[in-house]
Structures are given as structure tokens and as C-alpha cells.
Amino acid sequence: xxxxxxxxxxxxxxxxxxxxxxxxxxxxxxxxxxxxxxxxxxxxxxxxxxxxxxxxxxxxxxxxxxxxxxxxxxxxxxxxxxxxxxxxxxxxxxxxxxxxxxxxxxxxxxxxxxxxxxxxxxxxxxxxxxxxxxxxxxxxxxxxxxxxxxxxxxxxxxxxxxxxxxxxxxxxxxxxxxxxxxxxxxxxxxxxxxxxxxxxxxxxxxxxxxxxxxxxxxxxxxxxxxxxxxxxxxxxxxxxxxxxxxxxxxxxxxxxxxxxxxxxxxxxxxxxxxxxxxxxxxxxxxxxxxxxxxxxxxxxxxxxxxxxxxxxxxxxxxxxxxxxxxxxxxxxxxxxx
Amino acid sequence: xxxxxxxxxxxxxxxxxxxxxxxxxxxxxxxxxxxxxxxxxxxxxxxxxxxxxxxxxxxxxxxxxxxxxxxxxxxxxxxxxxxxxxxxxxxxxxxxxxxxxxxxxxxxxxxxxxxxxxxxxxxxxxxxxxxxxxxxxxxxxxxxxxxxxxxxxxxxxxxxxxxxxxxxxxxxxxxxxxxxxxxxxxxxxxxxxxxxxxxxxxxxxxxxxxxxxxxxxxxxxxxxxx
Numbered sequence: 001x002x003x004x005x006x007x008x009x010x011x012x013x014x015x016x017x018x019x020x021x022x023x024x025x026x027x028x029x030x031x032x033x034x035x036x037x038x039x040x041x042x043x044x045x046x047x048x049x050x051x052x053x054x055x056x057x058x059x060x061x062x063x064x065x066x067x068x069x070x071x072x073x074x075x076x077x078x079x080x081x082x083x084x085x086x087x088x089x090x091x092x093x094x095x096x097x098x099x100x101x102x103x104x105x106x107x108x109x110x111x112x113x114x115x116x117x118x119x120x121x122x123x124x125x126x127x128x129x130x131x132x133x134x135x136x137x138x139x140x141x142x143x144x145x146x147x148x149x150x151x152x153x154x155x156x157x158x159x160x161x162x163x164x165x166x167x168x169x170x171x172x173x174x175x176x177x178x179x180x181x182x183x184x185x186x187x188x189x190x191x192x193x194x195x196x197x198x199x200x201x202x203x204x205x206x207x208x209x210x211x212x213x214x215x216x217x218x219x220x221x222x223x224x225x226x227x228x229x230x231x232x233x234x235x236x237x238x239x240x241x242x243x244x245x246x247x248x249x250x251x252x253x254x255x256x257x258x259x260x261x262x263x264x265x266x267x268x269x270x271x272x273x274x275x276x277x278x279x280x281x282x283x284x285x286x287x288x289x290x291x292x293x294x295x296x297x298x299x300x301x302x303x304x305x306x307x308x309x310x311x312x313x314x315x316x317x318x319x320x321x322x323x324x325x326x327x328x329x330x331x332x333x334x335x336x337x
Numbered sequence: 338x339x340x341x342x343x344x345x346x347x348x349x350x351x352x353x354x355x356x357x358x359x360x361x362x363x364x365x366x367x368x369x370x371x372x373x374x375x376x377x378x379x380x381x382x383x384x385x386x387x388x389x390x391x392x393x394x395x396x397x398x399x400x401x402x403x404x405x406x407x408x409x410x411x412x413x414x415x416x417x418x419x420x421x422x423x424x425x426x427x428x429x430x431x432x433x434x435x436x437x438x439x440x441x442x443x444x445x446x447x448x449x450x451x452x453x454x455x456x457x458x459x460x461x462x463x464x465x466x467x468x469x470x471x472x473x474x475x476x477x478x479x480x481x482x483x484x485x486x487x488x489x490x491x492x493x494x495x496x497x498x499x500x501x502x503x504x505x506x507x508x509x510x511x512x513x514x515x516x517x518x519x520x521x522x523x524x525x526x527x528x529x530x531x532x533x534x535x536x537x538x539x540x541x542x543x544x545x546x547x548x549x550x551x552x553x554x555x556x557x558x559x560x561x562x563x
Contacts, residue, residue: 052471054467054470054471074475078473078474078475079473080473081470081471081472081473082472082473084471086468086471086472088464088467088468090462090464092462092464092465092467092468093465093468094465094483094486094487095487095562095563096486096487096489096560096562097486105469105472105482106472108482109469109472109473109474109478110473137562138562139562139563153472157472157473163471
């Protein structure tokens, strides 16, 4: 569906060259939800804008549905964009238009006749759950409702691809989950490809099949969410995984001052059952281990679990880590003891 | 009773010339205002689009338009009136009367309104323009369906300010032969030492200005859905 080959975007600031995107090669599968995660300034915003030609690559090629977005003419690009929806962190609705008229705007651009527009707008607003608010202006809608209008507008011309630019970053946690679930549902029902960028691991965990981790303009790690999470290779990825844990409230300062601290993560099919591996290890290796925290969270592939354990004996901690690694459980040594 | 009181307070004021002068001022303000709206919108749009970082960013073109705008804005109106006499004679055929005032009024006010249009467009959220482009919208869509409607309240407020400035300009034009309330106040009132005529003309100008301000504010508020 989408293939990026050696894509770079160089900005010149004064005499310096800054690579916002640095030699990125990536394949994004059709019909799936792919997350690109990175901190601000990692280049993910520039990268996603190259997928609809809002930014042109300095070198390399960006192929979307067989079209080279970096070399397409203005008219070609405008035509291609009708089939690529985009939603934004700050919604970017026209405040001078009602919800209905905002959605209709996308259809006006596509040249759809008025009569057809009407019916289609109703259908779209129903799809995103905005019945009854059709005639409200954006200023009268909550953040979540505004994003629903944004989603309806992005879906107006039945796109094959939906780009989400930090779509939930301006929303509260509960609204974030509602919008994420809506996106997930749209992905399943309409079978369209979704590419989202975010700095929040929670977003990736909840709705993404694939993830690419960006740092300083490069994609440093990518793959299935379950695999990348079970065995993160890069420090930045581990930092992001820790981020979701911190949202759960584990504070190392509350742990006993001596001994090792381990974080175990297990996800994917049958993930919930794998925590038996922990008790198995404790019994088999005769360990002394304290459970400090354990929790399950919802991901696309079912529940994913996390245990934070304290082992007074660092040698036992290493033995436990080795044993669990053979069971496909992610082990993160928070403190060596 | 009221009529008696007025004729006692303003002994030299005759209703017919006052109404005629008011009508002339309104005519000049409206005709020039319509032309200023169209020209200012076009010039303001060009200024906005060619300015650095915008859709049609073009440094030399922006610099040229910007300099021209500044030059016309910098010339004091009373001097512009005189400078444009040859142009006015060529285009209108005379340098007297309400129509002869129009070229100077338009050249004086259009650059002013153009700057206000540029400013109004700059206030439009860049994100909305990006969203429009992401939906496949071209420059025409951005200008006609995003910039103008989204900036509408500011465009109206700017036009209100411009129309009020135009009323002031017509008074200056009136003093050198265009007619209207400026003519009445200066030539019929001041130069003939009829203070009451000057006062009546001033009151008529104030009334016009207040009505324009009131209507402009109301329209701007109605258009604002933020």
C-alpha cells in the first residue's frame, strides 16, 4: 500500500542542514493500523505529511497506492488527496461552518452535487455518532465531538487511507479512548488503512497492529506491536514502554531500597495466561520475589499484562530474567540491585 | 416647537442643501467604498498569498506590492487629491463634483483596506488551510471558501474602519470642490462665518459615522461563530 524508500527531508536553517527525516525506508501494510511513535521533533509529523504530499521529500520516493507523491503534479496530487483523509491534533475545522457544512466541505472539493452531498453527510455524521449535533458550530462542540466531525470529514470521499496527526493529543484520556475505539471500528468496518503519529504509547497499544519508532529523523525499530513490545531492542522503545507503565502509576521510589527491580511484559495471543510463567519460575528456581504491581490493559490483540517484581537477590533476578526470556516474556531490568 | 427651536439655534441652516450635501457624502462614500472593497480584497489577497511562508510565497512580487501599498498609504490624502488631478481629469473628464472625488478616494483607501485584508487573512488558522489542501483543495478553494468566510468578521470590521476613514476623506475632497458635507462645512459654513452651518454639517457627519459603526459591528458579530 505505502512504500517509503530512502526518504529524507532536509531543511536549511541558516547555514545548517537539518534532516527532519533521515533515510527512512518503511512499508506500511494495507488495511491495518500502523502507528509511528516518537518524541516531538523526531520527524514523524514531516513523515506523515509526505504521505499526502503536503511535504515533498528532498530525496527518496514515497509510493502511495502506486503513485509517487513526491513527484506528482499539482493536479495529480489534488486528485490523490481526495482518497487520502487526514485528521489533526487541533481538528482544523472551519469555525464559520456547522458540523454538517464542515463535512460537506470535503464533498464540495470533490465536486459532488448538492443533492448527493446531503445524504452522504447524514450518513457520515451517523457513522461517527454525531446525530443531533449536525447544526452546531465547532465552537459549540466538545473536543471529542470536534474530532468526530474531523473524522467524518476525512472519510467523506471514501478514502483508502486515513492519516491521523496526533489526533488524540488534545483530548482527555476518556475521550481519547472513545476516539481511538471509533478509529479502530472504522478500520475494521471500512477496511481502510490507517497511519497515525503519536507520542503516546497508549495510542499504539490500544489500536495499532504495526508500530515504527522514530528518533532523530530515523525509524529505529519497527514491526508488529506485539513483537516490538515483547522484545524492545532500542532504548527509546523501552522508554516509550515505560511511559505507559508510568501512566499506571508505578513509582520506583516506593520500592524497597535494596535489591533488583524487574518489569515483565507479556502480550499477544494467550497473553493473559502467560503470567503463570512467573509463578512457575518462582517455584522452579526457588526464588524470593515480591510482586509490587501487576496489571492488565487492553490492546488490539487482546489483553496485555505487566508485572513489576522486586527480588532482594540480584543473582536470582538474572536467573529469573533468563528463564522468562525463553518464554517470550519481555524483561526490563529497572534496577540491577 | 422643535422646528422653531432648531431654526432659532441654527438660523442659517436650510434643510434642502443639508440633505443634498448628506446625499452627496453618502454617494461618494458608497461608490468609493464598493470599489475599495473589491480592489482592497484583491490586493490584500495578493499580499497575503505572496508573503513569505504562504501558498504563493514570492519575495520580489510581495516586495513590489507591499511597497506600492505603503507609498499610497503614506501620501497624505489632501496631497493625493492634488497629485491625482491630471489622472482624474483624464478618467472622469472633470475635476469638480462627486464623481471627480472617486479616483482619489479609491486610491487613498484601497491600500489601507488591502492591509487590513492581509491582516485578517493572517489570523486565519494555518491548520485549516492545511486541512483544505489535504482534502484536495486548490488555491481558489482556499481563498474563496476558507480565507474569506473564516476572516469574514475581520473583513467587515476592517471595512467599517475604512468606510469611516472614507467619510473623513470625502470631507477633504469636498473642501476642494467635490461637494458633500465637507463642502457645506468649510465653504458655506466656515468661510462665510456661519458657524451654525458648520455645526449642522458636523452633526450630519457624526450621524453617518455612528450608523456605519453600528451596522458594521452588528454584522461582524452576526458573522462570528467562534
